[in-house]
Amino acid sequence: MVPTLGHLGPLPVNTHDVFVGLGVMVAAVVFLLEARRRRVSDERVWIVVAGALVGGALLARLGTWAQHFDLRDNASLVEHWLYGNRSILSGLVGAYAGALVAKRLTGYRTPTGDLFAPAVALGMAVGRVGCLLTELPGTPTSLPWGITLSPAQVEALRPAYGAAAVAGVPMHPSFAYEIAFQLLIFCLLWRLRDRLAAPGELFKLYLAGYAAFRFAVEFVRGNEVVFAGLTRPQLFLLACAPLLAWHLTRQARRGVYRDAWRRTDRQPAPATEAAS
Template sequence: MVPTLGHLGPVPINTHDVLVGVGVLVAAVVFLLEVRRRRVTDERVWIVVAGALVGGALLGRLGTWAQHLDLRQNASFVEHWLYGNRSILSGLVGAYLGALVAKRLTGYRLPTGDLFAPAVALGMAVGRIGCLLTELPGTPTGLPWGVTLTPAEAAALRPAYGADAVAGVPLHPSFAYEIVFQLLIFGVLWWLRDRLPVPGELFKLYLVGYAAFRFAVEFARGNEVVFAGLTRPQLFLLACAPLLAWHVVRQARRGVYRGLWRDRRGAEVAA
């Protein structure tokens, strides 16, 4: 565990915040490269980016507010904004909605998902390093790569994670699993970026892939189980992911994904 990278005078440099910031910077560089490569010259695209950032920040923070069905048991919005958890899943939804609102306000009609998808995947891979170094790794495991907390590390995590933060027991490095996934899907998206005939489809494929992965990895994450053996992120995914899955199925039936296995000359490649 590396909660801080050092101190700037008396102020500690938070590892998680720094690496999330680096992840955002990496995503911005990839996005800019794609904007230049695709020769996007309409300056309204930057308003769409701003909308995505604002929407992601707002819903990423406030999307975890409703912890209890009895709303009186939840913290106030101000308390939750200052001290509450942040959610990648609700942040992605907020970014998507923020981009849609910005497009509607500016009249920008062109799809932007192809610009965002590789950038988000690589940025997430970097940002998750901060989670790996500062948060509870996951559930107990007998696998040889399990991460074992020291008594001091477990004590530091216990106020946030309670009895799940145990010392001397190998735990799933669930964030390492996600880092590997994000790097792999970044490679896939990079390969697909010029092969999909429908603009904007790339980001939807990323969301479907991440939703499936995240639902599975939750069993190793150690988040609180709240209903039917499932965590809040899993329940959220059960509510939202079927819409994405149906979109992909419908597009597949329309033949959108045919011809992906082509070489650069346009000839079919045997799968």
């Protein structure tokens, strides 16, 4: 566990925040490269990006507010904003909603999912390094690559994770699993970026892949089980999955994905026609 990377004068440099910032920077670079490659010239696309960032930041923080069915048992919104947890799943929903709102306000019609998908995947891979270095690794495991916490590390984690933080017991490195997944799906998205028959589909594929992975990895993540043996993220995914599955099924029937792996690479179309 590496909670800080050092100090800037009297201020500690928070490891998690540094890697989240690096992840955002990496995502921005990938987005810029793809926008240039696809010859995106409409400046309104940057308003869409701003909408995604604002929506993602807001819902990542506030999306975990309702921890209890009785709203009186939850912290106030101000307390939760200052001290509450952040959720990647809520952040992705917020970013998607923020981009849609920005498009509606600006009248920007061109799909942007193909620009966002590789950028988000690689940015997430970098950002999750901060989680790996600062958060509870996962549930106990007998596998040889388990992470074992020292008593001092457990004491630091105990206020946030309670009895789930145990010293001397190997635990699943769940965030390392996610980093590997994000790198793998980034490579897949990069390969498919000019091969789908409909614009904007890369981000839908990314969401579907991440949803399936996240549901599975939750079983070794160590999050609180709240209902029917499932965690809050798993319940959230079950609520959202039918809509995403319906969209992918409809697109598959239309043949959008049929020849993706057999197509030869082709040059991206200009921004007005691109699958962006």
